[in-house]
Amino acid sequence: MAKRKPQPNESEDLLSVDRDALRPLAERMRPQTLDEMVGQRRLLAPGSALRASIESGHVHSMILWGPPGCGKTTLALLLAKYSDAEFRAISAVLSGLPEVRQVLAEAAHRFAEGRRTVLFVDEVHRFNKAQQDAFLPHIERGTILFVGATTENPSFELNSALLSRCRVHVMEAVSADDIAEALRRALHDEERGLGGRGLRIGDEALAEIAGAADGDVRRGLTLLEIASELAGEGGEIDQDTLRQVLADRTRRFDKGGEQFYDQISALHKSVRSSNPDAALYWFARMLDGGADPIYLARRLTRMAVEDIGLADPRALQMATEAWDAYDRLGSPEGDLALAQVVIYLASTAKSNAGYVAFKAAKRDVEEYGTQDVPMHIRNAPTKLMKQLGYGKGYQYDHDADGGIALDQTGFPDAMGERVYYEPVERGLEIKLKEKLDALRAARARAARER
Structure with a gap:
């Protein structure tokens, strides 16, 4: 029996169905209304300024700043839908100035x-300043409603002229609970979803997928789609x-970004707050995200100098030793040496007195200039030089009572005695403070008697 040929309209319908089947689940489940969006409650809550402007169709040019998968593209699509405007999208990664001009x-x-x-404009921060300027007259005339999406801080990546013509809206990573809601919707939607x-899936398994999505709705839906394919029709996830699906769970991290x-x-x-548990968590997060351990070793050494200082001089020695140990061992063995330094730096006594003293001394150098x-x-x-008076009147401290010549100064005459270093009453600096307080008082008495 001959197979009936589909009629023209039927062919178009079949092609449409086939195209829909080929689209990823995350694209098929893209929200069609503001009520379907998950997360962004602060930005899109009923009665909020942005929601009211979208629903009324009176929208403004804007920058959407937020992590991947938080709904930036979806929100731009809804802006066009609610304002009955044409939607055009370009990517700063793929588009050059000729394409921008054509659009x-x-x-x-x-x-x-x-x-x-x-x-x-997706990844708008990847356009250089000149390319960003191309949009300015069109935004001013109202030719376009400009919506720039970026994962980077607009203050650093976008020029001030573009920022002055757009409102910046901060979008947040979507919570695991909200992602789970989106996954449930996809599981029950017979028209666009699964x-x-x-399919059968328990609440714990669904929550595990939502957690693995790491704030990215698109990623969560992609993981669910992969899991559904592995489970098969009528199967259980x-x-x-x-x-199998979550074997490689990577967290969001940008080695050069905010x-x-x-x-x-x-x-x-x-570390500065003496919270070793929190410090260890962030250290582990950065290693997990691919941060260079040598960079972390350098920053830990800086913390030992800046925040622990002379309250515990051993901290600097431990930091440099751990750095050296990492150089010798590499990862993962050397990671533990750095982790132990994190714990020690966070746990030990803190003082920035040396740091503050050095900055004060530098200020005086700038203020007083070249003093003799x-x-x-x-x-x-x-x-x-001796005949000219060099060294005249110098008192050799080791020959003085107590080993210190109290009535001679070490500062230029125009400055007088200065106090930069003020030890704190923590760690080793307790002893240093006792000694220096007594010594400074004795010098002041000697100066009054001169």
């Missing part, structure tokens, strides 16, 4: 016909399936 020319033509364009496959500097800041401040060295502490290696 802008098309938008200008469309604007002349009475319709606006939402121009979504609802017709009869169990722990054996998850072990996340990197946020995490090293968290590590440093946890007092004659009594100048070097006098020749007869002529």
